[in-house]
Amino acid sequence: MFKLLKEIFRTGQATALYPFAPPQTIKDSRGKPEHDPVKCIACAACTGACPANALSMKTDVAAGTRTWAINYGQCVFCGRCQEVCPTNAIALTTEFELAVARKDDLITRATFKLAYCRTCGAAFSTLKEVDYVARLLGALAETPKEAERIRAHAEICPACKRRLDVEEMAQANPVRQMECL
Amino acid sequence: MNAPIFRDDLTIKPQGLSMSNEVAALKGRLLKSIGRSVYVYRVDCGGCNGCEIEIFAAITPIFDAERFGIKVVPSPRHADILLYTGAVTRAMRMPGLRAYEAAPEPKIVVSYGACGNTGGIFHDLYCVWGGTDQIVPVDVYIPGCPPSPQATIYGFAMALGLLDQKLKETHHVEGEGESVPLIHPEIPYALRVAVERRAREMAGYLHGKVIAEAFLAALAAPEPASVEARLAALTAQESDPRVVEIYGQLRAVLRAMVVEQAS
Ligand code: SF4
Ligand code: SF4
Ligand code: SF4
Numbered sequence: 001m002f003k004l005l006k007e008i009f010r011t012g013q014a015t016a017l018y019p020f021a022p023p024q025t026i027k028d029s030r031g032k033p034e035h036d037p038v039k040c041i042a043c044a045a046c047t048g049a050c051p052a053n054a055l056s057m058k059t060d061v062a063a064g065t066r067t068w069a070i071n072y073g074q075c076v077f078c079g080r081c082q083e084v085c086p087t088n089a090i091a092l093t094t095e096f097e098l099a100v101a102r103k104d105d106l107i108t109r110a111t112f113k114l115a116y117c118r119t120c121g122a123a124f125s126t127l128k129e130v131d132y133v134a135r136l137l138g139a140l141a142e143t144p145k146e147a148e149r150i151r152a153h154a155e156i157c158p159a160c161k162r163r164l165d166v167e168e169m170a171q172a173n174p175v176r177q178m179e180c181l
Numbered sequence: 182m183n184a185p186i187f188r189d190d191l192t193i194k195p196q197g198l199s200m201s202n203e204v205a206a207l208k209g210r211l212l213k214s215i216g217r218s219v220y221v222y223r224v225d226c227g228g229c230n231g232c233e234i235e236i237f238a239a240i241t242p243i244f245d246a247e248r249f250g251i252k253v254v255p256s257p258r259h260a261d262i263l264l265y266t267g268a269v270t271r272a273m274r275m276p277g278l279r280a281y282e283a284a285p286e287p288k289i290v291v292s293y294g295a296c297g298n299t300g301g302i303f304h305d306l307y308c309v310w311g312g313t314d315q316i317v318p319v320d321v322y323i324p325g326c327p328p329s330p331q332a333t334i335y336g337f338a339m340a341l342g343l344l345d346q347k348l349k350e351t352h353h354v355e356g357e358g359e360s361v362p363l364i365h366p367e368i369p370y371a372l373r374v375a376v377e378r379r380a381r382e383m384a385g386y387l388h389g390k391v392i393a394e395a396f397l398a399a400l401a402a403p404e405p406a407s408v409e410a411r412l413a414a415l416t417a418q419e420s421d422p423r424v425v426e427i428y429g430q431l432r433a434v435l436r437a438m439v440v441e442q443a444s
Contacts, residue, residue, distance in 0.1 A: 023331050037353035052295065073324050075324065076302050089361075092387075096325070097335045099321055101321055103314065104350050105346065106298065128360070132361050132363075139366060
């Protein structure tokens with residue numbers, strides 16, 4: 001008996017007190033991916049990377065919006081979204097208190113405005129993404145004029161870009177290299 | 182060529198189960214405050230077994246779900262709570278329904294893990310129904326893959342009316358003039374790419390990014406100390422020898438690029 005009591009005192013309390021005390025989580029435990037919609041450019045890199053398709057991106061051309069959504073009920077907390085996000089808008093946290101009674105509470109959405117091509121007017125991306133890309137590439141430009149050209153190019157849809165490229169090539173009139181062979 | 186076959190063409194959507202008003206009222210009382218111990222029966226509807234392992238972790242002395250009178254029982258006939266794990270495969274639909282019918286009214290159904298909630302990582306398999314709520318009405322959803330023992334205890338405490346729900350549906354709509362700042366604009370782009378690439382090679386996808394971010398943040402910090410001193414301080418703070426090694430490699434990348442620039 002005495003031995004047993006001694007053992008009990010030596011061991012102390014093993015049980016974690018949660019939920020009556022703050023939870024003990026370690027730094028690397030994988031919990032809720034927290035999305036900061038202000039930092040998000042709606043590039044859809046995360047939705048492509050998500051192995052469980054918990055992230056989705058829907059474009060509504062008529063309304064001029066693109067809606068990002070996460071379903072925490074489908075997420076497997078792998079962190080692929082955090083890895084691919086170019087602006088660090090989404091990152092895993094240690095938050096684990098995610099249980100819900102209503103299934104719709106598992107979903108978080110963010111809606112962004114579409115960007116329209118400045119040549120043909122078709123919707124092709126989001127305003128924030130175009131702006132981010134223009135600034136990112138503009139920072140690499142050597143002259144302000146070059147930065148302006150990069151911004152102009154960023155605001156054009158891929159189809160128009162291809163057409164413009166051909167026209168620019170034709171204007172530059174490149175010498176045909178193959179002929180002399 | 183044959184037309185494509187989709188999962189929805191191969192499966193039928195089952196009808197929801199009905200519940201009498203009397204039972205619904207009793208169940209409402211149970212969900213609000215149970216005031217006694219609860220017996221849990223676990224139904225594995227085709228998961229990977231990760232969830233089962235965490236459920237058993239939750240009833241070990243460390244997390245001790247029995248503090249709240251939560252006890253796992255071997256028969257659905259004793260159960261107050263049915264705990265469904267797994268994505269509900271075709272083969273497990275009937276056993277899942279039988280367990281539901283065998284449990285006495287009023288019963289609470291808890292859907293456990295990403296699989297139980299929506300099908301999770303298995304959601305688009307041909308043989309998967311995609312979630313517990315496809316076959317039985319669910320009262321509480323516990324996300325996780327698998328949910329940690331603490332998340333399990335939180336979910337149960339919520340099902341028994343001890344704790345409140347924290348997560349709410351939200352919808353952010355882009356405001357006027359929202360603009361995202363560039364990440365580390367003071368660091369040359371080529372250097373940033375080289376550092377991130379090396380860190381990911383060394384530490385894998387997620388930790389590679391985390392380590393690279395810590396390194397770049399130290400590099401860009403507006404401090405009076407020299408770059409070398411700041412990076413040495415970052416390395417000295419780290420207790421994990423693997424991360425220290427990676428910081429060393431990243432510093433080598435930095436040195437190589439600086440030398441290349443100078444020459
Ligand atoms: S953590 Fe993984 S599963 Fe969850 S949203 Fe991110 S990529 Fe998808
Ligand atoms: S990867 Fe990042 S910026 Fe792109 S859509 Fe996802 S959260 Fe937004
Ligand atoms: S939710 Fe994750 S851990 Fe649980 S059964 Fe499904 S795949 Fe396995």
